[in-house]
Amino acid sequence: MDQKITIDDVAKRAGVSKGLVSLALNDRPGVSAEAKQRILRVADELGWHPDPAARGLSTRRAYALGLIVRRSPHVIEVDPFFAAFMAGAEAVLAEHGQVLVLSVVADVDAELQAYRRLSAERRVDGFFVTDLLENDHRIDALGDIGKPAVVLGRPDNTHGMPVISRDYSAGISQLVAHLVDLGHRRIAHVTGNVAMQHARIRLDRFLAECDARGMEPIVAEADFSPEQGAVATQALLDGRNPPTAIIYGNDPMAIAGMAVAHERGLSLPADLSIAGMDGSDIGGWVYPTLTTLDNDPAGWGRAAAETLVRLIEDGAAPDVTLPDAELIRRASTAAPAQPGERRTPRGGGDTQQHATTDTKET
Amino acid sequence: MDQKITIDDVAKRAGVSKGLVSLALNDRPGVSAEAKQRILRVADELGWHPDPAARGLSTRRAYALGLIVRRSPHVIEVDPFFAAFMAGAEAVLAEHGQVLVLSVVADVDAELQAYRRLSAERRVDGFFVTDLLENDHRIDALGDIGKPAVVLGRPDNTHGMPVISRDYSAGISQLVAHLVDLGHRRIAHVTGNVAMQHARIRLDRFLAECDARGMEPIVAEADFSPEQGAVATQALLDGRNPPTAIIYGNDPMAIAGMAVAHERGLSLPADLSIAGMDGSDIGGWVYPTLTTLDNDPAGWGRAAAETLVRLIEDGAAPDVTLPDAELIRRASTAAPAQPGERRTPRGGGDTQQHATTDTKET
DNA sequence: CTCTCACCCTAAACCGGTTTAGATGCGGCG
DNA sequence: CGCCGCATCTAAACCGGTTTAGGGTGAGAG
Structure with a gap:
């Protein structure tokens, strides 16, 4: 006992x-x-x-690693990334006798405070830094704090921290090409919060892809929440000369966008093609099933944890580049209806089109 | 520095x-x-x-609390509960100088092992026990381990642990009544994993409600995953004399069920009413917006954390009963179409029906 | 004018490990 | 035979707190 x-x-x-x-x-x-x-x-x-506490007293280690998740209460329930990320990371930490300390905060100030607290109290030996912002001053702050950290994204200024990154360019390129091949010329992008680096990178890449094809890009700014996704979709569809396809910065916004389209009586994908990003499981189980870019949050977690453990134990660790994002073609994208042509709604009880048979571009 | x-x-x-x-x-x-x-x-x-480590060496405390999440990789991405639960709990813990240690495991054996590890290494002072099973032997195991713990649910055998619970009966009653008022007589329930206590309780209550109204209950067993939700829906709709309304054990299954119905060319809610449970944010942003029972994962987290902190500091803490579950009426439930009557699809760009104007039964 | 007692404080032991200075034993070399 | 060096091990200091036994001090009682 x-x-x-x-x-x-x-x-x-x-x-x-x-x-x-x-x-x-x-x-x-x-x-x-x-x-x-x-x-x-x-x-x-x-x-x-x-006993790790007794041990740590001599070795000045906590045998624990910190993850601070900054999310507004509205977005967190819906975010498909973190639970799986933590699962991936934690599995690796357990192998190394480490433990994951979690903090959830609402904004960047609270986040910095949490870094400082965990560090000052010597609660953790290092941090996972996620949700990179443009010109993220958390990196500098962490440099001051002086704890090892790995960064998810592509910071400008790493203070020597290892970086875990993944190239979305190829995926976005595939996605735009896919839509163009289907015949779309008016493609819109609903961004995530562009203060966040990955939202910005995706936007930039989208603009570049449009530019390369001589298409006028259409952009609506949102914040990754389904609510903003719906609002942006309304705005796009209310515009004169609305797009025939919309690419959303994540899947929850895309799902909200599909709902808006349905509500307007549009038939998907005939009247409007829709695609998401950061493909979550649920995207395979909506109607129509959602074309998206894949993601592997557990893989991010494993890679980040392995890197951080190694950084702490060896004093250095190499950057990791995860496999490129890939297009998952599902049923929410199709050729745009020609004026005068009216697609019939899809019918039949055929589950074959579901996630089990996603086709990945290779 | x-x-x-x-x-x-x-x-x-x-x-x-x-x-x-x-x-x-x-x-x-x-x-x-x-x-x-x-x-x-x-x-x-x-x-x-x-320094908590130095402190703990004398006081035999870790100043940390443990949460072990048992989820199959398939369900975890989609689970709307945990991220918000952790956010609620962690906010309380931070006020008390405590920290949240998180572990993610795939099955009950790994879970027990995690309890033992965290306890033997004196990593935490207590545990949150979630996802109660029927005849949950984790409770006894935790009694043996001898660490303070709070239980979410209604265990048969508490070993004196405080219990956080919430009554879903009233909500399920409201939900069934709502459907019956609309004219439904053939109502089905797609369960969650019935090895889990809350899935079982909801099923029992559903059966009781049907019984009280002299209706033949229709039940399909699933496991809370969208995939199983879709499969169960197919089975129900393929049956002879299919239901006119389906109540799902959680929102992701309901969303998957809606997709199946759409794919079969059914018009929702005219041809089939659909309701979820454990209302997550996303349910307000699908088409049609999902009638569901509300939930407050952050509230669960706060209550559980306050109780656990108090249990550890005072040696005892009272049980907590959260406010009853309540029906959130949205657009996915309506009167069943009479034979021969054909509802027209809903149209128009009216976002007013979205989550911002949910109507709660009072 | 002592004695007692409460109050405030210090010194030192202690929690369970790590780390280092040094003791011990042994074989090999001059 | 004496000395050295190496491998192995022990003893004790140390990490940064908490806890307790006991030392001084001043006020009130006898």
Whole structure:
């Protein structure tokens, strides 16, 4: 019941000093093979795990890593990224005897405060930095704080922090090409919060793709929330000469956009093609199933955790580039209806078109 | 940069012994008002926070609380509960100088292992126990482990643990009544994973409501994932004499169910009424907007955290009952089409029907 | 004028590990 | 045979707090 075995118990039982137990446990030199084996066996028999707090007192480590999630209450419920990211990261940390400390805050000020608190109290040995902003001063602040950190995104200024990144350009390029191939010329983009770097990068890439094809880009600014996605969609469809296809900065906005279109009596995808990004599972289970760019939040988590652990243990770790984003073609994109032509609604009980049979561009 | 102020620095600067600083900080008796004030002022000037690891070594506390989330990779991305729950809990913990340690596991065995690890390593002072199962042996295991814990749900066997619960009966009753008032007599329920207690409770209540009205209940078993929600919907609609309304155990399944119905060319809600549960934000932004039962994951988090903190500090804490679940009427439920009558699809660009104007039953 | 007692404070032990200085034993070399 | 060096191990200091035994001091009681 009460966990009271300490290093002294192990030392006594193995007939050695506690110092030697410590050396054996951390396989340091100066321990005979025989003694080491005996010590480890006894430790195992007693089910002894060193207390990280006591350990940390000497080593000045917390054996914990911090993730601070900054989300407004409105967006967090709907965000498909974090739960899976944490699952991926935590699995790696557990292998290394580390633990994940989580904080959820509403804005950047609270976030910086949380970094400082966790750091000043020596609660964590390092941080995951997510949701990179344009000119993100969190990076500098973390540089001052002096804790190891890995950054998700492509910061301008890394203070030597390892960077985990993923190229969305190819995916966006594929997506625009896909729509153009279908015959679309008036393609709109509903952005995420453009203060956030990945929203900005996606927008820039969209503009470049349009430019390369001589198309006039149509842009509506939103913030990744379904609500703003719906508002932006209304605005686009109310404009004179509305787009025939809309690309959204994430899937929840795209789903909200589809609802707006449906509500206006539009038939999807005949009257309007819709695509998302950061493909979440749910996109495969809406009607019509959502064309999107894939994402692998658990993969981000694993890569980030492995990098951070290595950074802390070895003092350095290389950057990681995740596999490029890829287009997932589903049913929400199709050739635009020609004036006068009226597509019939899709029917039939065929689940084959669902997520199980997504087609990825290769 | 390097955080090196310790209790000794404070003691020296305040001209007292470090023992006295400790007493002052934890307002224990035996410190003169004058000394106490001086010590606290100096501590503040120096920006000193006691190191929780050093503290915990004496007090045998971790100043951290554990949340272990058990979700299959398929469900986790889509789960609207946890992110908001954690946000609510963590906000409370921060006020109390505690921290949230998170673990994500795939099954019950891994979950028990995680409890044991976090407990044996003295990483946390207590646990949040969520996703209660029928005859949940985690409760007994936690009783053996002997750490404080709060339970979300209504366990049979609490080992004296405080319980946070919420009554869904009233909400389900309202929901069934709502559908019956609209004229439905063939109402189906797509369950969540019935090994989980809340799925079972909802099912039981649904059956009771049908029974009370002399209606033959229709039930399809699923597991809270959109995929299973879609499969169950197919099965129901393929049955002879299909239901005119379907109530799903959560919103993601309901959304998947709507997609299946749309794909079959049904017009919603005229040809089929659909309702969810555990209302998430996204339900207000699909087409048609989803009638559901409300939920307040952040409220669960706050209540659970306050209770757990109190349990640890005072040795006991009362159970908490959250406000009853309430029906959120939106556009996905309506009177069933009479044979021969054909509803026209809804049209027009009226966003007024969106989440901003949900009507709650009072 | 002592004795007692409350009050305020200090010194030191303690929590459970890590780390280092130094003790011990042993074989090899001069 | 004496000395050295290496491998192995022990003892003790240390990390940064908490807790407790006990030392001074001043006021009130006898």
